[in-house]
Amino acid sequence: MTQLDPTLTMLKDLTDAKAIPGNEKEAREVMTKYIEPYADEVTTDGLGSLVAKKVGEENGPKIMVAGHLDEVGFMVTRIDDKGFVYFQTVGGWWSQVMLAQRVTIVTSKGEITGIMGSKPPHILPPEARKKPVEIKDMFIDIGASTREEATEWGIRPGDMVVPHFEFTVMNNPKMLLAKAWDNRIGCAIAIDVLKNLKNEKHPNVVYGVGTVQEEVGLRGAKTAAFKVQPDIAFAVDVGIAGDTPGVTEKEAMGKLGKGPGIVLYDASMVSHKGLRDFITNVADELEIPYQFDAMAGGGTDSGSIHVTANGVPALSITIATRYIHSHAALLHRDDYENTVKLITEVIKRLDREAVNNITFD
Known part of the structure; x- marks a missing residue:
């Protein structure tokens, strides 16, 4: 940089x-x-x-x-038995800007990287593919295999989740992306x-x-x-x-x-x-x-x-x-x-x- x-x-x-x-x-x-x-x-x-x-x-x-x-961000609400993290939006979000985006979960033991996921479109019926995925059907994948593993990493309900993005000066140096x-x-x-x-x-x-x-x-x-x-x-x-x-x-x-x-x-x-x-x-x-x-x-x-x-x-x-x-x-x-x-x-x-x-x- x-x-x-x-x-x-x-x-x-x-x-x-x-x-x-x-x-x-x-x-x-x-x-x-x-x-x-x-x-x-x-x-x-x-x-x-x-x-x-x-x-x-x-x-x-x-x-x-x-x-x-x-x-605007998210809050952890629960972890399922396979280690996937579910969340509540905190502030206003449009579902179409969320999927496949990297996020950071801030825990008492440090920061955990995750990615927003949902059921893949390849297995959805044609009509369902045309509709935006609802936020309630999204989750965060942190690469954990079990609830116990996610918990051991420090993730708990109530933890803050924020978008991950690096401050960037564009080619036009007056334009700032963050x-x-x-x-x-x-x-x-x-x-x-x-x-x-x-x-x-x-x-x-x-x-x-x-x-x-x-x-x-x-x-x-x-x-x-x-x-x-x-x-x-x-x-x-x-x-x-x-x-x-x-x-x-x-x-x-x-x-x-x-x-x-x-x-x-x-x-x-x-x-x-x-x-x-x-x-x-x-x-x-x-x-x-x-x-x-x-x-x-x-x-x-x-x-x-x-x-x-x-x-x-x-x-x-x-x-x-x-x-x-x-x-x-x-x-x-x-x-x-x-x-x-x-x-x-x-x-x-x-x-x-x-x-x-x-x-x-």
Whole structure:
């Protein structure tokens, strides 16, 4: 592998970390390592979300920038007498992206490699071959011969199972392929925003947050927002890319390399108009590219954050990403860097007067 620059090394470390909902420790440790040098303090809430605090003005408004630590994966539920492992999906999966894919089972004794299997099509009746295999009919083959052998290797019900994929810089070096972009890219953005503010004066208190259990219902965002009590919040997540063959702009608006996506609407919230206008005005002023996004289904951590306590003006910002909720996804480095730049510049302008104006817009 060619030598990676510091940013790519961080992105590799974040995406290589294994962390499904409820098992975020490894990703949290990586995020802590990278964000700690730029924070005044790093704490966690009771569910395990990471909260890194950076004080600009002690009594300034509280600004929360959140990415989620968890990725979609699986959990071991049982082992049959022949040593095959059965599982529960944790987060949303489409069955067609799962079969014959390599996975890693994380056990108390170490990591075990497995492959997703099912009944082979060669022995299925013709009609059955035309239908996608249902997830309930899949299993993980770890090369064990008996339940006892699998158990001796350390596999137990409840163990985390994650997709196996190596971080890859494509021939176009701006195109980055990895597992878990959803949503380690949001965590990376939170890290780099705090890094940008390290030696800058800013009129507020900034919280870079890595939430837990987003993929199973935006759960960590609830507890993290309750801990922070933000005045303004940004959830940074992946968005659906609409620039692959067969996808119309009506179905998905995001395009790789065209800037951060400003979410107008999703199933979890209607974005705050005042905050949306504020951020697009800053982008226009600084000529930072951006695009609008709207998703009839799905949501981000903003969905939980904006209804915390008395209500929080919140906005979701997305990075257009291809092939999410699969073993590997693809995004564009320029979108990442422009999102970091935009959020940094917005935070510099979010003094008490600006926040009050946004809140009541």
